[in-house]
Amino acid sequence: MNNVDIAHAFEEMADLLELHGENAFRVRAYRQGAKAIADLALPVAEILRDPNQDLTSFPGIGSTLAEKSRTLVETGSLPQLEKLRTETPPVLMQMTRIPGLGVKKAVVLQKELSIQSLEDLRLACQEQRVRVLKGFAAKTEQLILDGLAIAESASQRIRLDQADRLVQRLREHLEVVEEIERLEFAGSYRRGKETVGDIDILVVSENHTTVMDRLGCFPGLQSVIVRGETKMSIRVDDQFQVDLRIVPGQSFGAALQYFTGSKDHNVAVRSRARKMGFTINEYGAAKLDKPDTYVAGRTEEELYALLGLQWIAPEFREGRHELQWAEMPNSAPQVIDVNDIVCDLHMHTTQSDGNHSLEQMAAAAQQRGLKHIAITDHSKRVSMARGLDEARLLAQWAEIDRFNAQQPGEFRVLKGVECDVLEAGPLDIADEVLAQADWVIASVHYGQKQSREQITERIVGALRNPHVDIIAHPTGRLIGSRPPYEVDLAAVFEAAVEYKKALELNSSPMRLDLSEVNLMAACAAGIPIAINTDAHSIDGLDAMHYGVLQARRAGIEKGQVINTWPLSRLLSWLQHA
């Protein structure tokens, strides 16, 4: 069992204990334990084996969870979990996914009406058998019926780039309201998560009615979920939820901090405040003995400063190490910043499936402040994209040589290729040609349904080839539309370390591959990371910030990112093979 499996088991324990009405703090302990395990840089099995290491030294893992981890590693299952599974009707978990239906109500409904499936629940509502139960009435019955439809039709989360577009629409729609003094978007969108479950809008305004009325006529509005004094929630587009909160100006920082989250970060912040004699809510911070007098909250900086902390960038707020970093900023890691990026090492031109020429891509890269780029068109196996064979590749590289010779300044284009790893294992381009490239990316595009062993061996085999420098989008996932292919990433990491190769963090918001957790593991293993846009057009180069955001969320240090290296360092690193 790997760390992800163990984390899943604890997560499921938490869900099931919650359904059984177990102590909420015990439930939370399992959730935090799951998160702690998922964040570990080393495999749990290895930590348990090592007499010099102690699993309970990691925050959130005590003696009980450490022992259960051992059981999971050694036996592959957990008796308590198996028992809970058999005691819990599967429909309960499904029911709690209906908006407005929580654990308590779901349990009552399931028991009283012997619900076995969501279809049973729908029938019970239609036959008005719900409204006669104590604590239920006609409105709840309707809420469940509506919720069933939403649960079935809702596209749960949207990608960050889709969220960007929705935020833009909302901003433009709301900005015309003159009474709005401040407008900010918070939540997981502000934290830059790869997918976003809802949009949180924070507004400072005296005139709540005008603001809410304006949101109520947003084009794309489907329904208003709630509307109170300070809070309004709506559904837009494909049932996607948007929350609005209106706060007074002196509370803006506290509210922004609170609604940006994450939940874990807020719990950590508020616990710290409590220990220091303060209490924090979305209106500000106050002394515990004078809870009505706010002493901070106009800005986020003020709030963090009160707790002896430097301001924390939203993308770090996941309840990991960010409070320690903010406490002693000098000892915090030098996390990658978008301004550190000097190159982009994966992009396409009209030679394969790109929209712009070498000259156009180079000019656009220079405009974006890049010092060097690699042109990496597809190899011939990707026939759909007019992939290049050996002859066309050599011709393209000759053209790149001529281009570089004409460059007045320092800007350089590296001769590269995105070479397919064929289904049977070998590379799509002959070794003697690859040997003439500056930069060789190996990618899996075909045969993604192969077995774990086959795909892993293809990738490890590519890493073994002395001409290959990096594996692109190492798991092949497309967020929300295609799961990662079966690959033993631990084996890939091991091979990357052994052959001194790099791995890609593909910046396309549809890929963001490696994912945050995998990125942390790759970096813990010391593998250099290249953050690349995989641009197929000039606009595609702008995706760089998505990749950097993802790397920041994973806490990747500047020095480990190839794109921060000067060309000389990159070239000397490439000599390794």
Added chain:
DNA sequence: GCCGTTTTCGGCCCGACTGTTTTCAGTCG
């Protein structure tokens, strides 16, 4: 179940809104 700058027991972040009641529990973020 975890954890310790009043601690190895007794806490554990905090508030808005709704529905069902008649003062509050449940849900959500």
